Amino acid sequence: MAKIGVFVCHCGENIASMVDTGTLVKAMSDHPGVAICNEYKYFCSDPGQETVKRAIREHNLTGVVVAACSPRMHETTFRKACAEAGLNPYMLELANIREQCSWVHSEKNQATSKAIEITRSLVEKVKRNNELKPISVPVTRRALVIGGGIAGIQAALDIAGAGREVVLVEREPSIGGHMSQLSETFPTLDCSQCILTPRMVEAIQHPKITVMTYSEVEEVEGYIGNFTAKIRKKARYVDMSKCTGCGDCIQKCPVKKIPSEFECGLGKRTAIYTPFAQAVPNVPVIDKSRCTYFKNGKCKICEKSCQIDAIDFEQQESVETFEFGAIVVATGFQIQDTSVYGEYGYGKYKDVITGLHFERLASASGPTAGKIQRPSDGKEPETVVFIQCAGSRDPSKGVKYCSKICCMYTAKHAMLYTHKHHGSNSKIFYMDIRAAGKGYDEFTRRAIEEDGADYLRGRVSKVFEENGKLIVRGVDTLLGKPVEVAADMVVLATAMTPQPDAKQFAKRIGIGYDEYGFYNEAHLKLRPVETAKAGIYLCGACQSPKDIPDSVAQASAAAAKVLGLFSREQLEREPVVAAVGETTCAGCWGCVYACPYNAIEKKDITDRNGNLIKQVASVNPGLCQGCGTCVTFCRSNSIDLAGFTEKQIFAEVMAL
C-alpha cells in the first residue's frame, strides 16, 4: 500500500502569492494513497528538509512528492534528504509549481487548479517509482583541453600541476591565442608577451602536458569519465622531432610577401613560417596554398637550407584517438567583421583600423617595433579618434551584448599613444564607460586625468576623407551638438564575437550555445563553468566576452571541476537506464538500431546443456544514457526505462 508524503513549498512568496497552497494541501490530503500533506515557507531550507525527513520516518513513507520549483533546481537536494531518512532517493518526484505554474500565470484560481493537477499526476507517478541504485562507471583520469589561448593554457597547467595528464589541442601552429597579439595589458600595463610566454613554455615543457598544435578535434564520443576523441594533426611538412627552430628555412624562403595573420595583415610572412618569433613550439609550418613547391613542383629551397633534414614534403596528416575523462573547451573568440560598418570606411580607408591592429602597432614585437604609425604612409598620427562600441550594443548589427573589454582597451590605447607620442591628441567617442573590475575605474580616470584622453559622449555617424584627413562626424550628446574631428587615424573598438565555426563545433561535441554562438553554461550563476553535458567544461571567451583576469579565473575554476571529477576512480551515475524483459524479447533488434550509443548487444539464452534457445537484446548499463528511444521502438514492449517506465507515464497522464 502506497504511503506518499506531499510537501507543498511556498518558496517565500514565489508560489504562495499565486497558488492557494491551503487548497492544494487539502486536495492532496484527500487523494488516495497520500499519508501526509504539509506546507511550509521554504522546504529546501534546513528545517524544511528536516520536516520531510521526519515525515518519512514517522509515517514510513514509500514515496515523496515535493511541490515546489523545477526538478532542475532542487531534485538533488530532496533526493539527498530522502536518502538520509532511509528512503530510496529515486522514490521522489518534484512537482514544478513555480517555474511552470505560479511564475507564468496571473489568475489565482486557474494557477491553483493547475498546481493541483500537476501535483496529483506526480503522486500517481511516484506510486509506481521503483527503488534504484546508482551505477558505477570507471573514470579515465586524463583531460582534453581544446584551445591553446590563455584560458586553455591556464586550465592545462592547473590540471597537470595536480598530477593529471592533459592533452592541449590548438589549431594554429603555435599556442598563445589572442593574448600573444596584445601589446600591454590593462590595468597594470605589463607587457602581454612578458607574462604569457613563460606560461606557454611551462605548458610545453610540462611532463604531464602533451601539446598538439596545428591539430583539431574532429569527433568526441562517449560520456563523463569515458570520452573518446579523434584529433586530426594537420601536415606541418616539418619534422617536429628534428627541427631546432633555427629559422634558416624562413630566411631563405623566396615567397616573402604573404600578409601575416598574426600581424592582422600589417606585416608580412613567408610561406614557411612561425606565426611570431616567440611561438611555442618554435617549429615552422609550410603554408601549402602559398608554397612554390606545392604550387609548381619546383623550389625546395627550405629543404636545401635545412642542415638537419627536418623538412618533409611527404608528411601526411594523421588522426589520433585518445581516451579522456573530462573535456575543457577554451576555443576563444574572433573579432567582428567590421565591414558591417560601411559608414566608418573600414576597408576603404587604410587608416581606419581595429583595436587589434592598434595592439600590433603598439607592440614592441610588432611590424613597426612599437611605433604608432599610420598604415597608409607610415607617418605618426597627430590626432587619433577611437570609436567605442563599433559593433557591440548595436542590435542592428546583430550584436546586442556588451563586449566588456573595449572600454578598458580603448583607455589603454589612448594612454599608450600619449606615452609614445607626447603632445598627441586622442578623442574617444563612447556610449558609457564600463570599467567595473579591480583597478579598472582608476585606470580609465588616469587616461582622462593624467594622459589627457578626450572623451566625447555620443555616436559617430560617418567617417570620410577630406584633404588627407579622416573627418569623423558625430554628436556630443552632453553638449547636444554635432561635432566633427579631423583625424589622422581612426581606431574601431570592434565587438568580440564567437569563432566562425563555434556552432558547428558545439554540435560536434554535443554542447549548447546561445543565439550568437557563445557556449551555454549549465547555470549562469551557480554552475558557470559546466556545460549541460556532464564532463565537458567551459572557460574563456568561448562562453562570453571576457578579459584576461576573468578568463584565467574561469580556467582555474574549470580545472578545479575536472580535478574534482578525477579525485575518484569510479563515478556514480544516475540509474536512469533501460533494461530488457528477456522473456518477451523476440530478438527483432529494433532497439539495437535505435540506440545512438551502441549500448544494446545481442545476448544468447541457452538451456542447461548450453544449447542456444534464442537471442535477446541486452542493455549495457555503463553505456546506456537513458534517452528511452529503444523503449518506444520496442515492438513487444519488452524494454523499459528506469525512472520513466510505461506504467509511471501512463499513470501520470491518467491523473492529469
Added chain:
Amino acid sequence: MSEPFEPKIVAFVCTYCTYAGADLAGTSRLKYAPNVRIVRLPCTGRISPMFILKALQKGADTVLVSGCHPGDCHFTAGNYHARRRWTVFRALLAFTGIPEERIRFSWVSAAEGAKFAEMINEITEQTRKLGPFTQYQELQKVIETQSTY
C-alpha cells in the same frame, strides 16, 4: 448553462530542451495561458504514440510534442526518431479520423522561453477555435451501447 469551454493541452517534452525552455519562461516571468500540463521525459525519443492517444482519451483537446532542435538532441538522435515516428503516426491519425490539428509537434530549445510562452498561447487559442475534442468519448458511448447487446 454549461461552463465556457477551457481547452486542455497536454505537452510531452524532453527534459533537456523544451522543459528547460519552459523553466526559462518561468524565470523570465513570461505569462502564458494556464491550459497546458507538462509531462517531462528524458528525450522526445521516449515519447510513444500511445502516450498521445492516452492523453486524447483522457480528455486532452490538443497534444503537444516538443523537444530539442534537429542536431541539438542531448542524446544525439532521439529527436530524429521522434520526427520519423511522427511522420508515420500522422498517416495513422488520418486513418483513425483524428484531425491532425489536435497534435502539434515543435522544437523549443532551452534558450527559447519566449518561444515556448508564445507557442502555448497560440495553441490554446487555436484549440479554443477548434472546440473540445469529443470523438473519443463518443466512441466510448458507442462501445458501451453495443456491449449491452
